[in-house]
Amino acid sequence: MASLATLGNELYTGKRSINFVGRRRTWFAVAGALMVASLLLLGFKGINAGIEFRGGSQFTVSGAQTLDQQRAYDVIAQTGTGEAPRVSGVGANSLRVQTGKLTDQQTQQVKQGLAEEYGVPVNDVAATYVGPSWGSSVTAKALQGLVIFLVLVSIVMAAYFRTWTMSLAAIGALVHDLVVTVGIYALVGFEVTPASVIGFLTILGYSLYDTVVVFDKVRENNAHLLNQKRRTYAEGANLAVNQTLVRSINTSVTGLLPVASILFVGAFLLGAGTLRDIGLALFVGMLLSTWSSVFIAAPLEVSLRERQAPIAKHTRQVLAHRAKTRAANGEGGDDDGEADLAPSTEDLGVGVVAGHHLGPSAQPKRKKGRR
Structure with a gap:
């Protein structure tokens, strides 16, 4: 089995690729089902509000x-x-x-x-x-902070990436993380306290950080999109997700280990309510944010971007050019033509990357001199 470093290099260069974007309808269906189930749990079962909220x-x-x-x-x-x-x-x-x-x-x-x-x-x-009035004040302030945060995030991301599609996709991933996290709280009966609310707001920043990393790579891969016919916008975005996948996994594991320690110490050793409440929210939220940045944010951004006329036109041109080239080379496809439209490893690869090499096998062979 290949090591994580080898897998990361193959994903980065395009030698190996996981079709995250191409299967986005599946991920959207799963995310939608999770959100609907969470909302139903909130509606019928409700959350276990702490004494700070109910008095x-x-x-x-x-x-x-x-x-x-x-x-x-x-x-x-x-x-x-x-x-x-x-x-x-x-x-x-x-x-x-x-x-x-x-x-x-x-x-x-x-x-x-x-x-x-x-x-x-x-x-x-x-x-x-x-008194319940204190809890009502905390709830109002938390909702106010959430709305302000989402508005500022939308403006900053739209200005940074110079497109509203990435901003809207990031907000969609954040909403998914929040709704499902609260739904899990309702399912297992975790007590929601002001510390839990702090944990909910904290995972927004973590989710946003991971999403921005992916989007930055998407922008880099598609910087000169309309000037080439090797790959479509969706394929460039899918390559970006693959290139940042190992990094996302490493970041998540690094972040979850101390949070799991806080959760274990707070829940089982010390019985400290504040540590337990924050630890639960962070642990669940960080897992969901890793999932959403890979399976929701990037695929959702691609779906929004492909609705734009220049991107849609370029996609049709790339697919037509690819089918024409393979037909000229005598490469047959399936009856439905999908093989003619699928990208090759050469189309997805990034070629030689500064600071990386392809190993000794990629070096030119020296001819043996005559003696």
């Missing part, structure tokens, strides 16, 4: 002699609130209990009950109340 009372038991969560459920049941509490462990000897809004009398009753059940002084049971 309520929170109790933290420090130095508990046991972490049996059933005892906390029994204490809350005795208050007669009628709402099931949310109980979770925090660290090695602490417990967190979240309920709906309680009166002062009920709060004191719960504190006393928790202290007795877990064998700690009443002063070691901290009680706080969070």
Whole structure:
């Protein structure tokens, strides 16, 4: 099996090619199905909003002699609130209990009950109340920041790449990442807290970074598109995706390893809610952003660009020229003519690249001198 370095070199030079752009309808169907499923989950199941968004009372038991969560459920049941509490462990000897809004009398009753059940002084049971208005303010600010971010990204990318197609394709990939990430949260019941919202906004930058790298290579490969007839815009874009594929994989692995460590430490060792919430959002979002930059952003940009008259005309010219050349050379094709239109390795290759070489086999052979 070829090494990753060998595979990367073959993908970069065009010796080996994966048809990402040519199968874009398949990727669009998969992405669309994921987004529809996520929206259905949000509509029917909803998200598990944290206490910061829904409001309520929170109790933290420090130095508990046991972490049996059933005892906390029994204490809350005795208050007669009628709402099931949310109980979770925090660290090695602490417990967190979240309920709906309680009166002062009920709060004191719960504190006393928790202290007795877990064998700690009443002063070691901290009680706080969070109003839902604070969560509404956080949600409004997050949505406002998201809208401003998307608008600025659209303007900057349109100015940088001098085309609106790359800007719109990048926004489409970002929306996909956000919707599917939130859908996964709804599916598995992860609690959405302000830390989760921060994680959601963070993955936007990561997704955008990977997409810009791919688009920059697409622009480079198609810089003089209309002055040649070797390959179409779609083929140049597909070559760009192949050329940046190994880089995207390496970047994703490098980024996911520390995030996985944060997630493991926060969820299993320390029981820290903030680390867990941010880690989950980042881990899921980074995986999706790698997928979207390869399978959604570039293919979507090609679909938008091929609707433009100059690109569509050039594509027809390239395919006609290719079919004519192969017919003149006596190269037959299938009955449907697809073989005549498929690009050759020579059409997709980038030739000699500065800083790279094709190995000793590509060097000219010396003729043996006569003795």
